[in-house]
Amino acid sequence: MDPSIAHDLKRPEPQALQSTIEALAARFGNRLVTSQAVRDQHAHTTTWLASQPPDAVVMAQETSDIQDVVRICARHRVPVIAFGTGTSLEGQVNAPAGGVCIDLRDMNSVLEVHAEDLDCVIQPGVTRKALNEHLRDRGLFFPIDPGADASIGGMASTRASGTNAVRYGTMRDNVLALKVVRADGEIITTGTRAKKSSAGYDLTHLFVGAEGTLGIICELTIKLRGIPDTIAAAACSFESVQGACQATILAIQTGIPVARLELLNAAQVRACNAYSKLSLPETPLLLLEFHGSENDVAEQSKNFSEIARECGGGDFSWTTKPEDRTRLWQARHDAYWAVKSLRPGSGVVATDVCVPISRLADCVAETEEDLRRLNLMSPIVGHVGDGNFHCSLLCDVDDPDEMARGEDFMHRLVERAQAMGGTCTGEHGIGQGKQKYLKAELGPEAIDAMRALKHALDPYNILNPGKILPATGGMS
Template structure:
């Protein structure tokens, strides 16, 4: 098996498109503009559009696309909302993209069991809007209004992960279309099981390389009685990281704790019309009863003062909380607005929390030395942080510096016992780092799984696994 599969033969592709047109009519789209929209969106990797796009509306549609493509050896790429950052939806070998946005039904809500069953095109905002009247919410928040199927496929996490975990911790079961078009059921609604291999978590994070998710059963949580948002300024990034470490170690049940370095605070102030002190900043959120939230805020403030923290403000007003967190979620766009016309190369790493301050500080030193602009934000309760680097793609020298910086960043994280990606995934962008991180034996095991589950290599070829 060659993971970097060649494009299908023209005759096979033509046969495939003809069969899809007969089955789907005007739900098969081959226009250049639509195909390019279904290549990458928020990544700076080159656009690799599919040869055709099918708008799926039900599981049977996915099954039929897979069967037709498998019969002709044509690749199949699943598409949710296109917010992935490492080229996961690029059609590296051409083929057919299955757009799942119309598979957006919430099939069952079991409020008493705190779970629900949904189609893969449901977005997190739409789900939470639907659940609000029942006093429930789905906590995983990667920032973008991503589809839940895409979030499962990339093992997404985000700002709430420090308390509620990642997609890995919140998916109970899946239904997946395999290479022959049949359905695999990976689990049940039970909160735990010892029945067989853990197929659910094999597909969570597989980036569509082993099959296509057609249904998800996910955990829900009760909306907290009181939610407070807070901000706390620090003189140094090291002080902010130390406060985070102490807060986690002392057991404060933080719902969110986000680091913005000085450069990122300036961007957020300018883009979101805020007046935050332009020094390293922690944004926090506390969940619980009114008394619990007040106690959590008090305890964190004491820790922050020990670590050189300055201004500490907190609020329970929904409009204030929304404004603060919207500014955090708009961090990517705030950086992009600094230099219109430049691209933003967003990358992330994750290290053990004890090495976080060291890793962030050395990364800032690298940026200054290499004359690069890359504000830093981080889900620091997990040791995960992101650099949003501005780069003129037409400036070869700047591109070279940017690539060297990202390489050094990953090597630094891995040397500290961390990973090349905490939540963006591997896709195409970080394939070259897997061998150093996991070893040849682990890659061989992954290749064996890929070969067993997808012997024709039609599911999203050219992703995750580096070429031999």
Template sequence: MAERMGERAREAVADAAVREAIASLSSHFGERLSIGRALREQHANTITWLDNEAPDAVVFAESVEDVQFVVRTCARHGVPVIAFGTGSSLEGQINAPDGGISLDMSRMNRVLSVHPEDLDCVVEPGVTRKQLNEHLRDAGLFFPIDPGADASLGGMASTRASGTNAVRYGTMKDNVVALTAVLANGEVITTARRAKKSAAGYDLTRLFVGAEGTLGIITSLTLKLSGIPEAISAGVCAFPTIRAACDAVILTIQSGLPVARIELLDEVQVRACNAYSKLDLAEKPTLFVEFHGTQASVHEQAERFGEIATDFGGGPFIWETRPEDRTKLWQARHDAYWACLPLKPGAKALATDVCVPLSRLADCVDETKRDIEEMGMIAPIVGHVGDGNFHTVTLVDMDDPHDVAKAKDFISRMVKRSLAMGGTATGEHGVGQGKRKYMEAEHGAATLDAMRAIKAALDPLNIMNPGKILP
């Protein structure tokens, strides 16, 4: 029927449906539902150049039953429902291109249980990673995934987040043991038990990790924890070229050195960090490196890494085990984004990421840098290079259409370069709206059809965060 309607008529029907859904939800949730414009806009994309596409209403969930009520109401009226954590996603994952209800999960922020003997915990999805790590500190445990932002764990699971520690501790796919989720039919599923491994049926845990809320709404997570290391050593090491730094990374990984973090900053980023964080690093391609272990082993690892660095013309590798020195270093790394802004006053800093096989990392970074230079852009490079993953932080004057077009073109070429090298369109930021257009080139038509079949099987009405991931 809908196919035969004109665009206007369809919109009118959708408007009526959303009004009815909001009326139902409003009478149930009272003040926990809001249609205020400012709040709605805060619940859509605000970070990148993607338009802010606000939902029609925001509901603050406080329980699984709340989530079920919202989903069932939205299903009845055919209205989209978009889960919201902290809003730190980078590819428009929280936008509402077809309107609908933003389901704010931030009040579902209880740590439900911690099992130190099992190295796991169960949390609600609105718990943020910093909140969890505060909670765990006294138990000598931590949750290692660190995407930079203090994101919610539900959001981190949904975008398959990773970050600086992933080279040692894996990504969200490796650290979510199990989850519960409300499906489009309103039913709650539990994807796995708390056992460390299982061979009992389809791996729904990993299917929901990275699904960006398009298959269901995560309502709890069982997370793998790690012991806070007894000792940590960390340091910086400058290299003559990007390639030398990348070659040192490859040999470090190949040698089985269990490096906890190994981050590349190109000379542009180092210069920015020196200015912003008052450092006096040599303005060359530089690795920030960290090792976790016993006192003896972090000493041994740092020494070995120093030898590898020297082999590739890098160094000296200056490393420290004092917490205050390490903190200064990693604060500077985490502030890299902010450090970029003064490089082009008034510009917006647009972070994008790709990930290639490690053997192609130097090629990919080199070619990307050449592109930046040839285009006359400012776009420092930072990377979780132990995984072959790197970011450009492109500085764009959003009021200059030419500058915007140039940056879009640059990012598109960067993604295509990654795909041509056997890499992916995104190592950790996810697809959202921004990278949907690359999905066919990355996966091929048959694979996308399989993804669409799964989506349709679990969400036949297409109400769960529509317009994301699948083109």
């Protein structure tokens, strides 16, 4: 673990922790869990970072539960970490200073659906798939799809996006208002159901992406969309990554409203073919989806196929059959498991960067060259419509030389993206793993502003300490 991650963090005094657990036990009974197995579950991480479990887990069922946990922990200066489904990728749910994890999975009610206004009010533990199942009979859906069946509170906390972002945006664009429990246990309401507002500071988007470091989301008001009349999925192979990226740029510039636009490099296509029993050409591949009326989808598909041919694309095939679409996109969502199966027993680290789409081809090509030079395996998949791509690096964790080369690759990937006007993370977040890149990206003045916000809203640094910004001595 990078030393800066734990800078100034220290565990609570044993007596303070004991008093906290006793108070929580009196309040929550058997909903307070201290078994090692459950604590370990609530610190699981898919990075190379060490797993750091909390000292206890509280299973929250309503907002007052969150408030009471925070108040008890604040009294004794004990850290509090919110937990949704645990799908975050940069150590966001780790407890580097110990403390109490609040599991929000039981806060999973859809409170209100306003079909005419295309919005709904939900608790944070509602998952993406559960919400869309609830909405289906009303002809509505929530479009943000990060792949995993994540909780929507967690998705807001990490500013998640995914395969639909090219058309529907990210969580930042789809949250209207929040209710958030502050570090003193009181509740902030950040907005209303109105589609726009100029009333005061934009507190909603301050908490979206804050990774639970400024407050704990206890209710969300989010935008919905109508389920399209027709959905078509398409696949098109290319001779090169450059050709696939050029087709993407032209499609966006000409206004084709693509709903999904994903790039798989040749290594990722090979992995998906083997794992998902497909027979796609093992060259760079674009997976697409079009939403609209039957005529709209047919026209969009025709226009894109013409662009693809100009850019070296091969056969362009598309289908509206639900079973064919599901099979194609399930293979995309299973990309991580497909990579993992290439080398059983190896560690897999999924990381992401994002660059302006005009630099995407260069960034991917230079990244592939780096992998060849360092003799590493890391298939690439990207949300090319917004310049975001992911590397799934396979390394033998028992081989120090290979691990060192892996670390070098990860550093170079981020530095390359930042040099191209991009960011160290498009959707995974900072957590613990990418703190060291934030200063180079935003500058010390921005970091100071973030620290000031953190201190103002969480003066004792009890809310998910050690994430995004290194702690600065506020735990005493």
